[in-house]
Amino acid sequence: MRQTSEAPFLGRHQELTSMGTWLDRAAGGEPRVVVIDGTAGIGKTSLIRRFLSGKARDCRVVTASGEEFERELAYGLITQLMCHLPDSAGATLREAALGASLGTAAQDPISVGAVFLDALGRLQDRNPVVMVIDDIHWAGTPSLHALTFVLRRLRVDRVLTVLATRDSADPRLPQGLHRLIHDDTTLRLTLEGLGVPELMALNAALGPASLPHRTMVRLRDHTLGNPLHVKALLQQFPADVLGGGRAVLPAPRRYERIIAERLAACDPGSRCLVQAASVLGMSSPLHMAAEMGAVPEPLTALTRAMACGLLEEGPTGTPPQVAFPHPLLRAAVYRGLEPAKRSHLHRMAADLMADPWIALQHRVHAAVGPDGQLAEELALFAAQQSEKGAWSAAASASMAAARLSAKPGRQARWLLQGVEYLLLAGDVSQAAELEQTIRGVAPDAEQHYVLGHLALTTGRLDEARRELSTCWDTCDATTGPEALRKAAEQMAWLCLIQGDAPRIIHWAERGLALPPGERSSFLRDSLAIGLAISGDYAQGMRSLAHLSDTGPRDTPERLDGLLARGMLHLWNGQLREARRDLKEAFNSHRRGGLPYAALVALGFLTDAAYRAGQWNEAIAHGTHAVSLAEDTDQISILAVVHAVTAYPLAGRGDFRAAEAHAASAAEHARVLGDINDSAFAATALALVHTARGDHEKVIEQLSPFLPPEIVPRYGIEEPGLVAWRPLLAEALTRTGRIEEAQAVLAPYERRAAERSRPLEQAAAARCRGLLEEARGHVEAADQAFRDGLRHCAQGDGCWEEALLHLAYGTALRRSGRRRSAAAELEAAHRTFRRLQATPYLERCDRELTACGRVTVHPRQTGHPVLTAQELTVARLAVQGMTNQQIARELLLSVKTIEYHLSNCYSKLGITSRMGLVGKLAQDD
Incomplete structure (x- = not known):
């Protein structure tokens, strides 16, 4: 038999060359991702080590590895990466990542990712950073969501990320990460066997x-x-x-046997150290492994184990760490342990762990059969985590409780709870894998609820309605109110997706009639929204009377309904109040509320900023919302966030980006079969055609929403929700189809007046002015335009007001009142210039020229030379925020902020932040 020795690195020259090229691009400020996949033992880890010791030897290296035994540990991967960060950042990230298990407020993946992004930016000051993550298929979902968030926000950072996995198409990986893996800028290397x-x-x-x-x-x-x-x-x-x-x-004997022979050749101390380390994970503190293995001379034992190729020193630090060279080696040692010894070592590990969740997991692995007491402890831990919104930890604990319980009833209950927690954590793929197991549980109301929730989350709406209805129909005296309340919540959400206002109200009221739960729910929001889209805005607001104007939002009573109040304010034209409530709802739901509610809030916050004429803010919110929804697989909100993100992009003439968002919105709406989402998507594309002046395509896009083709009519006919009727009425008018325009506009005018919604009345008045002008009714048109401006004056500045000035000024110019026309057009021009609304600015220029006015674009105001992101960064800098504070506000890296500010200085001809004050003063 050959002696054990360190094998040389063989082959893979082309792979190393490609990785080197990608590193060069990353070092130049183009962050890149490399994905290496291949079967276990094929050489992924060896390739990475050779790359790090060669081309990347002068880089800052950040490493972590997913572990099969720690997959259920929330942010386990992130806490490994934390070890490579500066001390202050590491402490902050430790608190964020481990908050759930340490009893503090739970942190969502975005919060954890933002902290890590901030720290990563500081690592690249002197040398590029290579971030290596091995076995990503074993990482927990929260860690992968946080990682995806970080990777999507590396814009000009000198970071190369290397991801290794057995299968890059693994369905357990989040969809957001799949999109990154298959992006054109990602280098994919599939390793085959050696020649x-x-x-x-x-x-x-x-x-x-x-x-x-x-x-x-x-x-x-x-x-x-x-x-x-x-x-x-x-x-x-x-x-x-x-x-x-x-x-x-x-025939080769199992790899485990070969490792067992190598282990048997070691002295007892080294053998005990290796075995104890295998229980602790791929790497662990040396002193802890030594204590578990009763090893009197840990350093001597480690030296001998290293000579046998069984262990290696972990990352330099205090206390000293030990690590396994390969996951298969660690797994072979662990599986080779006698069952009694393995159980004993897990019990010892549990006693040594400060983290209660890790200790519980070791106790689970130590169990030799059903353990009712441990199952109850796990169920209690799961309940505690769910109260804080730590859904991933709650799911893992609940699943473990189900496995350890000897009572079928409790097994079923905890299994169903675990699947629900997986859905709330955004881990849809793992929940879907358990669907057949759930169907094997004795049917009851809870089972039907979980199946309905799963079907709704995966877009099977008819099946969701069937299962959730059955939940109510099969309830009996043993059915807890919690299951019924959650079923009502999901039914209300389903009806909201489909725009069925009476059923939204019905199910929300049924859920609210039950005793309140301990976690936030969407029932109060659903009721208010259902009332509003059915036309009873006043009653919808009365249903939210329990809410205070300001926080804190630390209990369901103080939070539930806040999202709906922001949406109702938006639809009523109260834009300042809408932006306040929606921003607070987004932040509060992210801190432990409902993940999908947070994204709904951010989506409608984008719409509110667009309507208020705050387009830089709208684009920032919209792109953020799209990214977060994709990163966390929140499918049900993607149509809306894509659509509203297209609105300001269309207004600015960025037609390619706007059309891409509109197309994505249409596709997601088609999958869900939602009329309201379809209306949002069609309106987004219609705004592109309107900005281009292609009114025939606007008509083609929006005509399908006219009755009687589309039923039911809730939502899309309610003024303030989605502005498809004003766009269609304008397009019909401009193409000479006057009577059709009248038929489209009249119901909208009537409803806007009945609801007393000033911004919708202003839009209706503008369309009425255009229509009357086309009929040759000059005085009627004049009155309509002035009425529209009067409606706009009731609130804050808004985009509709600029459109009214343009339309009124154009009408005045055509009737020969050039002086009056110029005043209206100049008012519109100021807003268009500030918003960088290029298509509208060009029209305004033409009208002003026709009035005999020479338009001058002041060099400083509006800053069309700056991109939206640069202008946003510059304005935050003027407010006195540091680069780090701006990065946290915009959820970008510090390096990206520095890049944008540098571009601002260069384009504006200044050298410091002080120069920005003068350049941006006129905009403020």
Whole structure:
């Protein structure tokens, strides 16, 4: 048998060259991702090590690895990365990432990602950063969501990220990460087995006997060139056995047995250290492994274990760490433990752990059968985590409780709770994998609720309605009110997706009639929204009377309904109040409320900023909302956030980006079968056509929403929700289809007046002015335009007001009142210039020229030379915020903020922040 020795690195030259090219681009400020996939033992880790010791040897390296035994640990991957951060950042991230298990407020992946992003930015000051994450398929979902968030926000950072996995198409990986893996800027390397020349070199390195070429060909075919397996065979069998001319090569013994033989050859102290370390994970503190293994001389034992190729020193730090060279090696040692010893070591580990959740997990692994007391402790821990919104930890604990319980009723209850927590954590793929298991549970109301929740989350709306209705129909005296309340909440959400206002109200009222729960719910929001889209705005606001004007929002009573109040303010044209409530709802739900409610709030906050004429803010919120929804697989809100993000982009003439968002909105609306989402998507595309002046395409896009083709009419007919009727009425008017325009506009005018909604009345008045002008009714048109401006004057400044000035000024110019026209057009011009609304600015210029006015674009005001992101960063800098504060506000890296500010200085001809004050003063 060959002696154990360190195998050389063989082959993979093309892969190393490609990775080097990607590192060069990252070092130049173009962050890049490399994905390496291949079967276990194929050489992914060896390739990464060679890359780090070669091309990347002068880089700052940040490493972590997913672990099968720690997959259920929320932010386990992030806490590994934390070890490489500056001390202050590490402490902050430790608090954020471990908040759930330490009893503090739960942190969502976005908060944890933002802290890590901030710290990562500070690592790249002197050298590029290489962030390596091995075995990402074993990482927990919260960590992967946080990682995806970070990677999507590296814009000009000198960061190369290397991800290794057995299968890059693994369905357990979040969809947001899948999109990054398959992005055009990502380098994907799929490793195949080594060729015969490389295997011959491996054989020569292991020595002493060499094998002929034909034997190595057979060995390659026998193992598919897997270097770990080839090495095991070469070490297991003597040369005469492998090259003795046998018809069939000997079947390799399991890799675990080879490792067991190597372990048996060690002295007792080293063997006990390795075995204890395998229970603790891929890496662990040396002193902890030594205490568990009763090793009197830990450093001596570690040295001997390293000589046997079983352990290596972990990252430099205090206390000293030990690590396994390969996950398969660690798994082989762990699986080779006698059951009694494995259980004993897990019990010892549980006693040593300060983190209660990790201690509970070790106790789970130590259990030898059903353990009612431990199951109850796990269920209690799950309930505590769910109260804080720590859904991933709650799911893991609840699942473990189900496995350990000997009582079928409790097993079923905890399993169903665990699946619900997975859905709330955004871990849809893992929840879906358990669907057949759930169907095997004895049918009851709770089972039907969870199946309905799962169906709704995955877009199977008809099935969701069937299961949730059955939940109510099958309830009996044993059914707890919590299951019924949650079923009512999901039914109300389903009806909201489909725009069925009476059923929204029905299910919200049924849920609210039950005793209140301990976590936030969407019932109060659903009731208010249902009332509003059915036309009873006043009653909707009365249903939210329990809410204070300001926080804190630390209990369901203080938070539930806040999102709806912001939406109702938006639809009523109270834009300042809407932006206040929606921003607070977004932040509060992120801190432990409902993940999908947070994204709904951010989506409608985008709409509010657009209507208020705060387009930089709208674009920032919209792109943020799209990113977060995609990163966390919140499918049900994607149509709305894509649509509203398109609104200001269309107004600015960024048609390519606006059309892309509108197309995505339409596709998500089609999948969900939602009329309201479809109306949002169509309106987004219609705004693009309107800005281009293509009114025929506006008509083509919006005409399908006219009755009687579309039923029911709730939502899309309510003034303030989605402005498709004013756009269609304007397009019909401008194409000379006057009577059709009248038929479209009249219901909108009537409803806007009945609801007393000033901004909708202003939009209706503008369309009425255009219509009357087209009929030749000059006085009626004049009155309509003035009425519209009067409605706008009732609130804060808004986009509609600029459109009214343009339309009124154009009408005045056509009737020969050029002086009056110029005053209206100049008012519109100021707003268009400030918003960088290029298509509208050009029209306004033409009208002013026709009035005999020469338009001058002041160099400083509006700053069309700056991008929206640059202008947003500049304005925050003028407010006195530091680069780090701006990065946290915009959820970008510090390096990206520095890049944007540098561009601002260059474009504006200044050298410091002080210069920004003067350049931006006129805008303020």
